[in-house]
Amino acid sequence: MIDLKDIVIHRDERKILSISTQIPRQGITAVIGPNGSGKTTLLKLLHGAIEADSGIYQPGWVELQSALVLHHTPLIKASVRTNMAIVKDSIGKHKITESDIDEALALVGLTHLQNQSALKLSAGERQRLSLARAKCQRPKMILLDEPTANLDPSTTEQVETIIQQMADDGCGVIFTSHHLGQVQALADQVVFLNEGVCLEACGTEDFFVRPQTEQAKKFIARELGWK
Numbered sequence: 001m002i003d004l005k006d007i008v009i010h011r012d013e014r015k016i017l018s019i020s021t022q023i024p025r026q027g028i029t030a031v032i033g034p035n036g037s038g039k040t041t042l043l044k045l046l047h048g049a050i051e052a053d054s055g056i057y058q059p060g061w062v063e064l065q066s067a068l069v070l071h072h073t074p075l076i077k078a079s080v081r082t083n084m085a086i087v088k089d090s091i092g093k094h095k096i097t098e099s100d101i102d103e104a105l106a107l108v109g110l111t112h113l114q115n116q117s118a119l120k121l122s123a124g125e126r127q128r129l130s131l132a133r134a135k136c137q138r139p140k141m142i143l144l145d146e147p148t149a150n151l152d153p154s155t156t157e158q159v160e161t162i163i164q165q166m167a168d169d170g171c172g173v174i175f176t177s178h179h180l181g182q183v184q185a186l187a188d189q190v191v192f193l194n195e196g197v198c199l200e201a202c203g204t205e206d207f208f209v210r211p212q213t214e215q216a217k218k219f220i221a222r223e224l225g226w227k
């Protein structure tokens with residue numbers, strides 16, 4: 001378990017995250033909540049990209065060895081393969097080998113485009129490249145910020161299959177999403193944030209069938225269009 005105790009993060013004198021919860025290190029966890037509720041901030045904290053002002057995070061980002069995939073992964077003006085080769089692994093110990101790259105490209109179905117300029121990739125191919133780069137880092141956990149935002153249904157399905165495969169291979173996955181249908185289909189557990197506070201952390205079915213807080217009930221009803 002990842003244990004977050006009394007974590008507080010401020011920006012511009014505003015508390016943007018105030019959280020105490022536990023998140024499993026295995027399986028697939030969805031972090032959900034309204035816009036601005038702190039989902040991306042939580043992923044960045046887990047990855048060690050930002051620090052908490054106070055509180056305890058165990059085992060901590062060094063031990064977690066995560067790969068973080070944000071919305072717009074910067075790519076260099078070079079081939080898909082070169083964009084893979086520049087990736088560093090999450091602990092800086094292993095060199096990324098040619099066969100690591102081959103394996104990751106095959107996983108995301110981009111082998112045939114490996115010599116194409118990465119900047120010419122479509123949004124869906126770009127996202128698959130980002131996942132392949134993350135996979136090459138040999139992370140223990142992969143943190144994905146809205147991995148299927150702006151993708152069409154068929155590409156969304158491809159990306160979901162890759163995520164599922166990574167989890168089946170033993171890599172813990174934490175992703176954020178605004179698609180509750182996707183969360184229900186993919187996630188084993190849910191962390192629900194509201195105004196920077198974790199209000200619920202439980203199994204996916206429990207969350208959707210028996211939400212404990214009024215905020216979660218309203219959020220589910222609004223997002224799924226229930227009356």
Ligand SMILES: Nc1ncnc2c1ncn2[C@@H]1O[C@H](COP(=O)(O)OP(=O)(O)OP(=O)(O)O)[C@@H](O)[C@H]1O
Nearest residue numbers: 011012016033034035036037038039040041042176
């Ligand atoms: N560097 C920053 N400086 C100031 N405010 C910030 C900073 N980073 C995040 N925030 C604020 O913190 C809050 C949480 O942001 P965050 O991006 O984590 O939300 P989110 O749940 O991922 O939102 P969305 O669903 O819109 O992507 C927002 O109100 C945001 O404006």
